[in-house]
Amino acid sequence: MKLAASMTRIGIETAFEVLVRARGLEAQGKHIIHLEIGEPDFATPSHIVEAAKQALDEGWTHYGPTQGQPELRTAIASYVSRTRGIEVGPERVCVVPGGKPIIFFPMMALIDPGDEVIYPNPSFPIYESMINYLGGVAVPMPLVESRGFSFNLDLFREKLSDRTKMVILNSPANPTGGVIPKEDIAAIAEMLRDRDVIVLSDEIYSRMSYGREVVSISTFPGMLEKTIILDGFSKTYAMTGWRMGYGVMPPMLVDAVNKLMVNSNSCTASFTQRAGIAALNGPQEPAEEMIAEFRRRRDVFVQELNTIPGFRCPMPEGAFYAFPNIEGTGWKSKPLADALLEQEGVACLSGTAFGAFGEGYIRFSYANSMDNLREAADKIRRFFAST
Structure with a gap:
């Protein structure tokens, strides 16, 4: 075999x-x-742990909605709207077990063999792994140390083609610790706004900045409908083992991600979602x-x-x-x-x-x-x- x-x-x-x-x-x-x-x-944090214990005691141990519990999706939508300066509702939020499904599921829904995906390199290795697995064409964008590990914008413009289906951004970034400057994000948005392309913006480290402003490409005109925001609880709230992430995405992708989710995981654990509500709404x-x-x-x-x-x-x-x-x-x-x-x-x-x-x-x-x-x-x- x-x-x-x-x-x-x-x-x-x-x-x-x-x-x-x-x-x-x-x-x-x-x-x-x-x-x-x-x-x-x-x-x-102890208040998050206590919320999970209480949820277990209250019987949050059964299946929940594939897209995520409405209360958590509402809390996420409010948090993302507040922290990014955009307006999104809970209908755009998909809760998943960890951040990686928000890499894999949207790619599965969008990438056909031969489609090009521009991604940062060096970067989180799962980006390139999933592009290759799906038969897409991985187009690396070298991160330039002299630019604070941001893209060379002229090279980025050259790499865009009629076959470009997705662009992946990660800021703050793993492994470099780089933050893409606002003016670079604005330039990338300008290049992508009128193209039939979607952006996967990995913002899992969005709270972990030490000076430079962290800007989501979703905040620029015309980009909210072209951006998937990936975020979660693992890094900000020290919840890596809880396996809970989320994506905020255009409505056309929500049903597709839900289909892939129900075929693979059914739903994210119910009691951990109650803890997620406490994380977002509780003491920071x-x-x-x-x-x-x-x-x-x-x-x-x-x-x-x-x-x-x-x-x-x-x-x-x-x-x-x-x-x-x-x-x-x-x-x-x-x-x-x-x-x-x-x-x-x-x-x-x-x-x-x-x-x-x-x-x-x-x-x-x-x-x-x-x-x-x-x-x-x-x-x-x-x-x-x-x-």
């Missing part, structure tokens, strides 16, 4: 692969500093305090990385990743990431785990304690001093 040919085109998320290797080394007694996995190291101080702590860690860790010979680390403007340029070390990205794990117990990711244009970089998550971040930097310095 052979697997379907399409399975040869589907990729993986290297962070989980490296996590397994790191856990294996820990099982052998090795001390590992985990800077590979992209999740907050904070506990889910825990999220704000977590983000402030990430900023403090960023400042310290980037300063430490820039003292390592051969490293050049731009200051990330959002998310919780440092993405240093390591070309000055003479190492390629994957061999260096592997060596740091095996020899020093510092788990990180090769820039090439996020696409071919990630060569020359490695990614660290600074969602770890200040002590561990300083220890990791010391271990990296020790590695280069001994090689």
Whole structure:
């Protein structure tokens, strides 16, 4: 029995692969500093946990609407309208188990074999994986360090074609920590407004900005009807294991996403949706305090990385990743990431785990304690001093 040919085109998320290797080394007694996995190291805020407990006690343990509970969709619509400065109603909201279905389902609904999808590179690897799986043509847009890891707009204009069906944006970005400037977003919107193309705007890190304004392309004239906003609870509210995300999309896509959802998951867990209402409508101080702590860690860790010979680390403007340029070390990205794990117990990711244009970089998550971040930097310095 052979697997379907399409399975040869589907990729993986290297962070989980490296996590397994790191856990294996820990099982052998090795001390590992985990800077590979992209999740907050904070506990889910207590009021959200209590809301889930109450929901279980109240019997929210059965099937719910495929599109999501009306109360949660109303809370999401209000939150998105308020934070983006747009007007959307709950009828545009689809609640799904995690953010990835809002990558996969709209692509399945829109992308035919041969359709082109422009996506950032390096970027979250599931973008390219799903484009390839569906038989689309992945058109990478190199992220330019000198532009704060934003697009080269002239190159973007050149890559647009009559076959372009979708453009993917991610700001703040994984793995670079870059935030696309408002003027660049405006220029991209101007290029796309009159084209038959849809934008998948991955805004999962939208609350995690450290200065530069985060702007959604949906706010520009004519773009709301051409934009899918991807967001969720995992990062902002430290709810990665709860598996709950959502998309806000044009009405023509809602039915298609619901069909794919009912064929794959039926619905998102009911009690977690009650917790989601508490997350959006309850106290925001825990999220704000977590983000402030990430900023403090960023400042310290980037300063430490820039003292390592051969490293050049731009200051990330959002998310919780440092993405240093390591070309000055003479190492390629994957061999260096592997060596740091095996020899020093510092788990990180090769820039090439996020696409071919990630060569020359490695990614660290600074969602770890200040002590561990300083220890990791010391271990990296020790590695280069001994090689």
